[in-house]
Amino acid sequence: MxxxxxxxxxxxxxxxxxxxxxxxxxxxxxxxxxxxxxxxxxxxxxxxxxxxxxxxxxxxxxxxxxxxxxxxxxxxxxxxxxxxxxxxxxxxxxxxxxxxxxxxxxxxxxEADILRSKSKVFFDLYVQRQQITSQRDELATLTAALQAADQQKNRFLGVLAHELRNPLAVLLAGLNFLERPREGLDLATVRESMRRHLSHMTRLVDDLLDINRIEHGKISLRKEMVLLSDILPPALEIAGPAIEASGHELQVEVPDDPVTLNVDPARFIQIIGNIVSNAARYTPNGGKITVVVSTQGDKVSITVADNGVGIPAEQQSIIFEMFEQSDNGRGFIGDGLGIGLALVKQLVELHGGEIHLVKSAPGEGSTFEVQLPLVQ
CATH class of the missing domain: 3.40.50.2300 (Response regulator)
Structure with a gap:
């Protein structure tokens, strides 16, 4: 400037x-x-x-x-x-x-002309120096951004390689078992394991495609008037296996009066399912997850709280950024590519809503809130 x-x-x-x-x-x-x-x-x-x-x-x-x-x-x-x-x-x-x-x-x-001529030299030199300084600062900022992006890319590629290598190894082993069955091998268990890991890989690819579509403005919402009571249960079902496997208690509180939303049902299910799945993933076995729905003026609020490992204060500002994951130092580092919350944030904003980390502390759990426009 x-x-x-x-x-x-x-x-x-x-x-x-x-x-x-x-x-x-x-x-x-x-x-x-x-x-x-x-x-x-x-x-x-x-x-x-x-x-x-x-x-x-x-x-x-x-x-x-x-x-x-x-x-x-x-x-x-x-x-x-x-x-x-x-x-x-x-x-x-x-x-x-x-x-x-x-x-x-x-x-x-x-002599007026002499004074103006000589002073103009210094005026122009100063303007040029300002421009050079500004360009230098912009170049330094761009260089730092490119370096950060390169580090982020390398980190992402490392995580992607890890996330894809493990399911691929399971699929390859399962295929070998199916081709050369062994006595006493439970083929149904092998198929279920292959199916589960294939589903995990599909989810990773789908998330990457969604992020790419949003960033290029190619994602479109198919909104319709729906009752929250109709689309909340399918959203919670997404996290069902993780909740059941970890022995978590899921508590859901919804208003008695009908709540009508104008949303893309599939994307709403993706939003809430992702947040609740995160809560299950970052909560030690036998934890508690609470989903509370309330109306506030012209908005509906959906809070998801857990008593899990929590997020360190220094990491709370980056949890909605691409390829970032919380590492609380207690051995709970989320699987996936670190794009879940970034994708959720963008989907919520496409609906004209907001998502916030209400509170979080190591060892005490986290509370997220999604606010969406309410159909009066």
Missing amino acids: THNVKFLLVDDLEENLLALDALLAREGLELHKARSGEDALELMLGNEYALALLDVQMPGMDGFELAEIMRANERSRHIPIIFLTAGSGDATRKFRGYEAGAVDFIQKPI
């Missing part, structure tokens, strides 16, 4: 300052005026100047003394200085000025 360029005008006579203001005024330029060296130094404390025009002959601190102080100060030492002088232009005087840090001298009475 480019800010206005600032020039500092220093002269003890108000009429001289007004004349300089009139000569130099242009769009994008701020002219700050000081009647003494002390006033000028105070202005430099809070401003960055592209050029300082200093009158040489001022009572008290003259222009040369002011320039020497400027050059000794880290903040002001790089400000270009042009001296304005009504005195003689002898070599000794000019030498002292250049020694004090001047880049030029302009004799009074000032």
Whole structure:
């Protein structure tokens, strides 16, 4: 972002300052005026100047003394200085000025064209420097983003390889068992294991395809008016196997009055099923998961709470980001690719809703809330 360029005008006579203001005024330029060296130094404390025009002959601190102080100060030492002088232009005087840090001298009475031409050089140089600085900062930001994306990609590929290798190994082993049956082998168990791992791989691929469709604006919701009581049970059934396998208690609370939503039923089931499945996955055996539905004004709130391992505070800000998983240090690292909550967030927002992590603490569990528009 480019800010206005600032020039500092220093002269003890108000009429001289007004004349300089009139000569130099242009769009994008701020002219700050000081009647003494002390006033000028105070202005430099809070401003960055592209050029300082200093009158040489001022009572008290003259222009040369002011320039020497400027050059000794880290903040002001790089400000270009042009001296304005009504005195003689002898070599000794000019030498002292250049020694004090001047880049030029302009004799009074000032020729307007010369002043404008010389000041324009410093105006343009400052603008170019601002642009270069801005481009440098943008490049640094882009470089950091690319490095982060590369790290994220590598992390994702590692997780993907792990997630696909295990089911593939099971499928290959199962196929070998089916081709060369062994005595006492329960083929029904082999088929069920193959089916379960194939379903896991299919879910991973489906999630990846959904993320890609959303990011490219190619996913469309097939909304319809539905009763929450009709689509909540199928959503909970998705997490049923994980809940049953871990011996969790599932408690569901819904309002007595009918709750009508305008949603894509399949995507709603995906949203709630994913959150409840996460709760089951991150809760040690024998835990409790609670799903509570309530209406709040023109919204319906669906909270999913568990008494599981919880999410460390430093990780709570990234749980809705792509390929991020919570590692609570207690051995519970979620399976999958770390895209579940990121996908849920995008699906909820496509419905005009919001999802929040209400609270979470290690060893105490987590509570998520989904808010969706309510059909009155």
